[in-house]
Amino acid sequence: MPGSHCCVKNCSSTSHDTNGKHRNNGIQFFRLPKWTQHQGEQVSDLTRRRRIAWLASIRRKDLTFDRTPQSMRVCSLHFHSGKPSYEMLENHPDWTPSLRLGHSDVKTTDGARYQRQVKRRTQHLERPPPPAQYQQPPPPAQDHQQPPSPAQDHQQPPLPAQYQQQSPPPAQDQQQPPSPAQDMECGLCTSRRDVINNLLEENRELKRELDEYRMNENFLSGDDNTVKYYTGLANFVLFQTLLLTLTPYLPQGRMKKLSPFQLVLLTLMRVRLDLPIQHLSHLFRVHRTTVADAFHHTLGVMYAQLCPLVLWPSRECLLTSMPHQFVESFGKNVAAIVDCFEVFIEKTSNVLARAQTFTQYKHAYTMKYLIVIMPQGVISFMSNGWGGRTSDKHITEQSGFLNKLLPGDIVLADRGFNIRESVGMMVRAQLDAKDVEETRAIAHLRIHVERVIGVVRNKFKLLHSSVPVHMLLKCEGENLMPLDKIVTVCCALTNMCKSVV
Known part of the structure; x- marks a missing residue:
């Protein structure tokens, strides 16, 4: 028979009839x-x-x-x-x-x-304590009074009615002393109440201690030093601004165990401190697969929303905020300072990939990125990743950087950066003796790009270690690697902080 039926003997209650239709008889x-x-x-x-x-x-x-x-x-x-x-x-x-x-x-x-029992207990708990009974003090002792003889005791005539003391009538409302059973019950209630209070206090203390170690909204608690250590951002206000920007786009439905705050914090801690997935799984009390998925999806959201921060400036904006050191040396024509930096990667199993990523200069497997900064120290362009064996000239020509330059723009680069023919502007491939003074000015100002690269690499430790091979695979439906997104996000977060220039 479908549905539920009662297991008590001789009880025919069922939730459905013989046709499988639910009975609306109110029986549960x-x-x-x-x-x-x-x-x-x-x-x-x-x-x-x-x-x-x-x-x-x-x-x-x-x-x-x-x-x-x-x-x-x-x-x-x-x-x-x-x-x-x-x-x-x-x-x-x-x-x-x-x-x-x-x-x-x-x-x-x-x-x-049972109801009478409950009523008696309620009345007992609500009953006020009995008032202290007044006891008359004993009469003063008479030292010279002789005790009456037995004969006098039996033959003493009664006093007249007017002299007889009227005994007080028995008190009708006097409280009866509690019985031993009631005393035992009252003491048991007091003991239980003390135990409950102690357990509640212990529970509150344990919750407070747990909140101190839980990665929730109170973890950063407005402490700028803590924010800077775990996220790389300058202060808590900047982190809140980033969180409010990213929250509408985060995969909240797919990551029910992690709040938007935890998704952003987890991703920043992974990039900032290079923490392994296993360690993050322990800190956030979720499975390793959940941490990996959360990092992947949140990184995609951060890349999409923060990518506009790595923006090529307009000519008016560039001229208005040009530092005076560049104006004194080159006028107002310096448009960019370029350089390449490399990120170490793990050795791949593919022979062709190993040949493309191995660099003799560092004697390691790397991915190379072209980075361009403005004279103000703001990162204005970042290329996709190329194998470490690729030349700087090839990356410059293929990255799309040259399409952003205008006639008359000056590009400062290292003398080993052989792109003079490609740019057609002031980029020295080899120095002459008469160019020493000018070269000193170029070197003094070009060093800013190396300082920016140092800030990016030192602030985000993930770029210091050997990146796993799975971060070099193309994202589904995109022509980007996860490492490309990580590098772009790191540059955008650097632009959100104070410039080194």
């Missing part, structure tokens, strides 16, 4: 209670006794404590209130099924008796 079905063993000894003992009590009430030989099918249900007709009570209310009439059980071995519980 409840599972047999489980034995909870991981919430303390008291809960374990209570739930064990309740399961035994339910099985004893049902009294079916095919049901045992350890062998009870998951499909077994008890309907609401066997409870006074139509459903089982809370498992901690052991004295409640519905702690076990007690109605219409098909046998007389279990005595039907009395709900009125």
Whole structure:
């Protein structure tokens, strides 16, 4: 028969009829209670006794404590209130099924008796403490008074009525002294209340300590030094600005275990400190696969939103903010300072890829990037990655950098940067003796690009280590490698900070 049916003897309650249609008769079905063993000894003992009590009430030989099918249900007709009570209310009439059980071995519980018991406990807790009884002081001792003789004691005549002291009537509202059972119950309540208060205080303290180590919104807590160490950004306000910019585009539905704050923080910590996936998994208390997916998706969002920060400036903007050192040496025609920097990578298994990425100069496998900065020290262009064996001239010609120059622009470069024929402007391939003074000025100003490269590499440790091979694979549907996105994001974050010039 489809649906649920009651397992109590002689009870024909079912949730569906023979045609499989649901019955709207208001009857509910409840599972047999489980034995909870991981919430303390008291809960374990209570739930064990309740399961035994339910099985004893049902009294079916095919049901045992350890062998009870998951499909077994008890309907609401066997409870006074139509459903089982809370498992901690052991004295409640519905702690076990007690109605219409098909046998007389279990005595039907009395709900009125339970209500009277609850009322007595409530009145006892609300009863004010009894007032202190006034005791009359004993009469002053008479030192010279002779004790009456036995004869006088029996033959003493009674006093007249007007002289007899009226004894006070018995107090009707005098509080009765509490019984020993009530004293025991009151003391037990006080002891339990103290235990509960101690547990609540311990719980609050543990939550406070846990928040200090949890990577949540309170982790940075507005501390600029902490923000600078973990993210590379200058202050907490800058981090909040970045977070507000990225939050609408983050994959929140796919990363339910990580908040937008944690997604951005995780990605920045991976790039800034070069932390392994395993370590980040431990810090954020999620699986390694979740960390890897979070880094991949968040990096794509950061690249899309921060890429415009690496922007080629307009001619008016470049001339307006030209530093005076460049104006004194070259006028206002310096448009860019160029150089290449390399990122170490792991040795690939492909022979052709190894040949393209191996460089004799560093005697290692690298990826090479062309970086262009403005005289103001702002990164204005960043090429995609090329194998370390590729020449600087080839990267300059193929990266699209030359298309951004205008006639008359001056480009400062290292003398080993053989792009004079390509640029057709002031780029010295080899120095003559008469060019010494001019060369000194070029070298003094060209050094700014090396300072910017040093800032990018030192601020983001991932560019210092050997990048894994999987970061050199093209992203799905894009002509970019994850390493290209990482380098561009690092440059954009550098532009958000104070210039080194």
